[in-house]
Amino acid sequence: MTAGHPHAVPVPAGYRVGSWEVREPLASGAFGTVYAARRTGGGEPDQPRQAALKFLPTGTHTPRRLRHLRELADREVDLLRRLRSPRLIRMYDVLTVDDPALPELDGATVLVLEQAEGSLEELLRRTPVPGSGPALLAQVCEGLHQLHHAGWVHGDLKPGNVLLMKDGSVRLADFNMAAELEGTHAYSPAFSTPDYTPPELLWPELGERGRQIRPTADIWAFGVLAHLVLTDSYPLPGGSTDARCDAAVRYARGTEELRLSPRLPEAWREIVTDCLARSHDLRAAHDSASLLRRAEQAAGEARSARLPRLRPRRPRRSAWVATLAGTLAATAAAVAVTYATLRDDGPTYGYHRCPAGSVCFFSEEFGNGEMCDWADDDPDWLSGDETCAWTRDRPVRSIFNNGVEAPGRGGVAYYRGTDFTAAGIDRTRMEQRTGCTSMRQQGNLAGTYAPRSHEWVPNC
Incomplete structure (x- = not known):
């Protein structure tokens, strides 16, 4: 859109x-x-x-x-x-x-x-080559992998369909053209944005169910998107969409060459070239899983991969409780660009699986591993309607307060005892522990936290 x-x-x-x-x-x-x-x-x-x-x-x-x-x-x-x-x-x-x-x-x-703060398209209008481009592209690629891993093709990847949230992170949106795979193909309406459509689909044969589409269509679109984000230009020549489509067809026939911008960072040049291979068969050698690993590596090599803040925020007191032995060991900015390798058994990674309006606790650092999430208080994690069984024998390693701002909800306090008490002992050090995390903050927990209850509080 x-x-x-x-x-x-x-x-x-x-x-x-x-x-x-x-x-x-x-x-x-x-x-x-x-x-x-x-x-x-x-x-x-x-x-x-x-x-x-x-x-x-x-x-x-x-x-x-x-x-x-x-x-x-x-x-x-x-x-x-x-x-x-x-x-x-x-x-x-x-x-x-x-x-x-x-x-x-x-x-x-x-x-x-879910309401976003804006789109990648809007960001590119303000900042044609954003410093956060590599980090954003890695997250776009992560979204594509999640879709492809579940058996879907997006079919219309472009800057307007990449949304940016309040913390600057990415969500893919607008699935009108999305199609579920039936073997190697899916069927999609014959509509898409020409600049992001691979040559073989610019004038496709249409059947009763629409055009055949495969995940390599999204791979091509990602290559165009990456080139645009990193260079403020399209990878095929032409001053109009029609001219660029004609160039894409000539390129597919072997009579036109890719002319990647010299502004394209070296770490991304091979990635974009592979995404923009001339045919589906050539692009099929690079699926979304391998593309994600390469994009994460290229994003890690960028000088600044900090995600953008779309609106200025008022300064506020740090959420870290430095006077406690269990102070958080990393800030949200430091972990926002840390990507975990996808696993074959499905999503077990990342802070952003934490539902909006919830506080989430994770069994591994950086939002990895098992997760328990709550929208309300819980006086005992190991009994009642909602439980977090893995905390019986494993500590909490990271937390994300993804709450929605509301009166009395500025932070989440968590306790070693039930019923919101600080009772209990650290598993390795004989001392009481408690902690508090402010709204929209995330990070690792130092030591071996073992909370048993939590409650929303006005502030930390």
């Missing part, structure tokens, strides 16, 4: 759908419009106070176009309901507008989504 696009679904500010009140538009594209929204009451208890509402068009279209739009909506809902990965935008709910008085809205499908 592109900010500033004429709204596909105009919705007046203040309009209410479900427990949400529409605020300002965030982005719009050919198949939907996204608005900021705030919760006015009701709804599920784990839903945040603010979200993004994606309105998809209604029955005012022709039956043929309506069927097509319904198919696109169903694709996105299906993927978001089935996949909950840390690099994919989170969906909280799906609503249908029931308002006969407004026929242009009546029947519209509304996706209630």
Whole structure:
């Protein structure tokens, strides 16, 4: 989606759908419009106070176009309901507008989504070659791997569909064109953004189920995206989209060569070249798992891989409790660019699998290993409705307070005893332990923390 696009679904500010009140538009594209929204009451208890509402068009279209739009909506809902990965935008709910008085809205499908601070497209408009580019690209690649590992192809990877969260981290979004693999292929509508479409799909053969698409289409799109982020230019020549598409076809036929920018860092040159191989068969040698390992390595070689802050933040007191023996050993900035190797048994890595509105405790450093998360207080981790069984014999090594700002919720205090008491002993040192982590802070815990309870507090 592109900010500033004429709204596909105009919705007046203040309009209410479900427990949400529409605020300002965030982005719009050919198949939907996204608005900021705030919760006015009701709804599920784990839903945040603010979200993004994606309105998809209604029955005012022709039956043929309506069927097509319904198919696109169903694709996105299906993927978001089935996949909950840390690099994919989170969906909280799906609503249908029931308002006969407004026929242009009546029947519209509304996706209630995690709200981002902006998109990579917006960041590139302000800063054409951001210093955080390598770190952002590694996270984009992580999102692609999560999709491909689950058997899906994105089908429309581009800067407008890469969202940046409050802490600057990445979420992939807009899965209208996403398709589930059936063996080696998937079937997707014949729509995509030409500059990010591989040559073989620019004029594809269409069957009753659409065009055939494979994960190598996302690999090509990532190569174009990486070249743009790191050099502020496209990898194929041309002053317009049509000219660049013609160059892509000549390149696929062997009559045009890649002309990568001299500004492309050496660590990324081979990666981009492999992603932009002339044919699917050549690109198939580089799947998302191997691409992720290479992107992580290249990002680690960058001079500055710090993720961007999209909005200035007021200075606040450090969340680390330096006077306690269990002070946190790393800051959020230090670990934001630490990437863990993906494992064959699924996602067991990274702070960003921690749900919004929750506090998460991990069995390994940097958000790795097993995770327990809570949206509310818990007086005893080892009994009751929610338990964290692994803490019975293993300490907590890292924490992420991914809470949503609310009165009385500035931090999370955790205790060695049940019922929010500091009782108990360290497993290796005979002393009491307790700690507190402020909102949006994450990091490793020094020593051998073994909390048994936690509660939300106004501040740390």
